[in-house]
Amino acid sequence: GEDVEQSLFLSVREGDSSVINCTYTDSSSTYLYWYKQEPGAGLQLLTYIFSNMDMKQDQRLTVLLNKKDKHLSLRIADTQTGDSAIYFCAESPSYNTDKLIFGTGTRLQVFP
Amino acid sequence: EAQVTQNPRYLITVTGKKLTVTCSQNMNHEYMSWYRQDPGLGLRQIYYSMNVEVTDKGDVPEGYKVSRKEKRNFPLILESPSPNQTSLYFCASSKRVRLAGGHYHTDTQYFGPGTRLTVL
Numbered sequence: 522g523e524d525v526e527q528s529l530f531l532s533v534r535e536g537d538s539s540v541i542n543c544t545y546t547d548s549s550s551t552y553l554y555w556y557k558q559e560p561g562a563g564l565q566l567l568t569y570i571f572s573n574m575d576m577k578q579d580q581r582l583t584v585l586l587n588k589k590d591k592h593l594s595l596r597i598a599d600t601q602t603g604d605s606a607i608y609f610c611a612e613s614p615s616y617n618t619d620k621l622i623f624g625t626g627t628r629l630q631v632f633p
Numbered sequence: 634e635a636q637v638t639q640n641p642r643y644l645i646t647v648t649g650k651k652l653t654v655t656c657s658q659n660m661n662h663e664y665m666s667w668y669r670q671d672p673g674l675g676l677r678q679i680y681y682s683m684n685v686e687v688t689d690k691g692d693v694p695e696g697y698k699v700s701r702k703e704k705r706n707f708p709l710i711l712e713s714p715s716p717n718q719t720s721l722y723f724c725a726s727s728k729r730v731r732l733a734g735g736h737y738h739t740d741t742q743y744f745g746p747g748t749r750l751t752v753l
Contacts, residue, residue: 623677
């Protein structure tokens with residue numbers, strides 16, 4: 522099937538690290554993405570990783586890709602209340618690189 | 634300012650009354666797409682378009698129509714809305730990038746603000 526799976530909720534204390542996990546379906550996916558959706562808004566691209574990379578770091582964000590297990594994770598260092606949002610992972614499958622398959626989204630709640 | 638706009642943002646209607654949700658982008662993007670977002674299901678693609686006059690079904694096209702007569706606009710049409718189409722709808726657009734090997738890939742997708750539709 523084409524299910525991209527994520528846990529639905531994550532709650533962390535401000536200043537801690539958050540790790541959001543995702544399992545995708547197509548081992549040949551070319552690009553994998555993390556999008557952020559703030560309340561009442563559309564999705565915005567946070568970061569992406571190309572399939573020939575294992576890790577990508579961008580300021581407070583670290584993306585780890587385990588192709589063998591088809592597992593993608595997003596780590597947010599020093600999580601702030603402004604990071605509270607829904608985070609979606611998405612894959613661009615090899616059979617149709619024009620398509621994006623989104624996960625169910627993880628709602629991150631940051632409390633003081 | 635580069636953006637994707639959708640109208641209306643909120644709509645309450647009744648079963649069977651035809652409606653159109655408009656989507657417009659000012660970035661000259663080839664690719665446009667419609668998604669619906671439902672709790673626990675994430676985003677599911679309804680229809681997409683790779684260029685003018687080229688449209689194709691996504692994962693949940695039943696009950697929807699689209700058209701792409703101009704590059705900037707990609708309206709979503711519900712000919713006879715039903716309550717199971719109550720949802721949050723997003724339009725998105727992106728460039729298409731040619732990869733080595735000749736395949737195309739949709740670059741970063743830019744999303745509109747969403748249209749919350751309720752069908753009674």
